[in-house]
Amino acid sequence: MKRGIFASAVRRLKSDSGAWLLIIPALLCIYFSIIRPQLLAFIWSFCSMKGYTITGFAGLDNFKVVLTDTLFLKTFFNTLKYVMYSAVIGFIPPIIVALIMNELIHFRKIIRVIIYLPSIMPAVAVSLLWYFMYYPDQTGLLNVLIIKLGGNPYTWLQDGRFTILYIVVSMAWSASGATVIYYFSALQGINRELYEAAVMDGAGVLYRLRVVTLPYMSGILLLFFVRHLIGVFNIMEQPMQMTNGGPNNASVTLGLLNYRYAFEDGHPQYALALSVIMFIFGLIATVGYFRLNKKVEENR
């Protein structure tokens, strides 16, 4: 009997071998660039390191150093600010634009093409473009506009109170186009008969949005929202390119701090500890997502 099971397993594996062969490259890539480094990051965060070589076990020392770093709290709140600003500026406008684009019947094509245009610009180019737009002298576009309206040039990114807001605006500008296209094609997938049925029942526009559109879109919106939150919580490139964390560390993020530990200060073990802390936040958001997603699926 046992041999029978074994033989059938072998047979099964043999017949599946073609399939496994095809998926192995992807599994190897995922193992080497996601799973293995993630596990190593956990283990190494408890080790002391010299340069990039491990010298011994350090217990929780790395975590202690990171959590008591004078910059940590400031950076943490900065990062939360990024997340909050971009939940408003980065997440909501694409939804509204996609909803409107879904209604319009004139010049649909050209509107879509223009909205999408910033998405083909590389993130570096966008950061630089906005850096030049925020340029504090009269060559910056925003200052040109202010001068035209009769005001005085403003320092923009150098104004530490709002630096984060300005960076978030540039991020929203570059990322919204592609998101709008995703939402738009999801909206196009809604069955027209549902709307017509709602009209028969005498539903107004807002009611139709709530009863037909919202339930249909809630799954994709939730997915994009969580991805957005986690993505922004981990940003590093944009602040690095635009202000390098300045002025006076007003725009440093956890991601940037992580990078500095790892590649500028030469303390990769602190970077690892910090990344584990960040990972825990990511995990909380992920678990939250799956909880909420279950509810959404049930309501559908």
Place this chain on the structure above:
Amino acid sequence: MKKASDVLIGRDKKEKRKNIRRSYLFQNMNKGVLTNADMKQKKYIVFYSVLVLIIIICELIVLVPSVWMILMGFKDSSELYQTPVTFFPKEINLSKLWKLWKQMNFIKYYINTFIMAIGAVAVDIVVCGFAGYVLSRLKPKGSGIIFKICFWLMILPGTGRLVPLYKMFINFPIGHVNMMNTYLPIWIMTGSAVFDIILFKTTFDNISNSLIEASKIDGASNIRIFFQIIIPLGMPVLITQGIFTFNYQFGSFFWPMLLIKDQSKMVLGLQIYKLKDSSMSMDFRMLAMLFSILPQLLVFALFQKYIMGGVNIGGVKG
């Protein structure tokens, strides 16, 4: 005399004409929440105009910075600092482009970046495409768990893996290869694009089974089915995702910054970043940035139809 004609045509007729014009303007409101019946009411026409206005403002917000970048590029350096400030340049001198092209040696960066980006696209289509195909069609035992894991990994952030990844790329566990100054790390990381795997899987799920069954009866192998049936039928999504990968990698900056130190392997994204602190005059910096988006613009113009068709991932489920 005008009044008389009004009377002659009559209120009814005038109203009718207006209605005809309206119904012509709003011929098929069959895309969104609004329906043809709504557009007969005046309040919805006002509502519609407000929507149009909002969209126009959005388009301006999108367009103005890009246009400004190009206009700045063609201004003379002295023109940039004159008062009063101007928006449009006095003359557009196209020879500036050529001068910059030669001065910055763009051709080298273009070739390097193309190799990196096209390689990434190939990896994305073949590696992730195969994975999507296996998860969607072949479904060996255990593929369900792999799909679940992919879904989890898609949401996990990548920052935490920075140091181990860096260490791995300068000393790869298999054969102790140093991948510094190669594009291999980029390609390996592209192969692990779980989002794309999930997207391809859901796309292939929607391909009708009968074609595949028919060719299976004809004795076609899995690889042949993939290239002859799955790829052609999944083309719109494959092309769109391929272009997203291309655009992303064409401007990729972070990993090249860490891993590519050799000047002869330098890519465009890094070169653009260096503009920020370069001693070049502002107009040339703007034109250089223009060079960093020309290939993407070209690709976009060629495949615009596919991208705008969009990728419907509304049906993605865990």
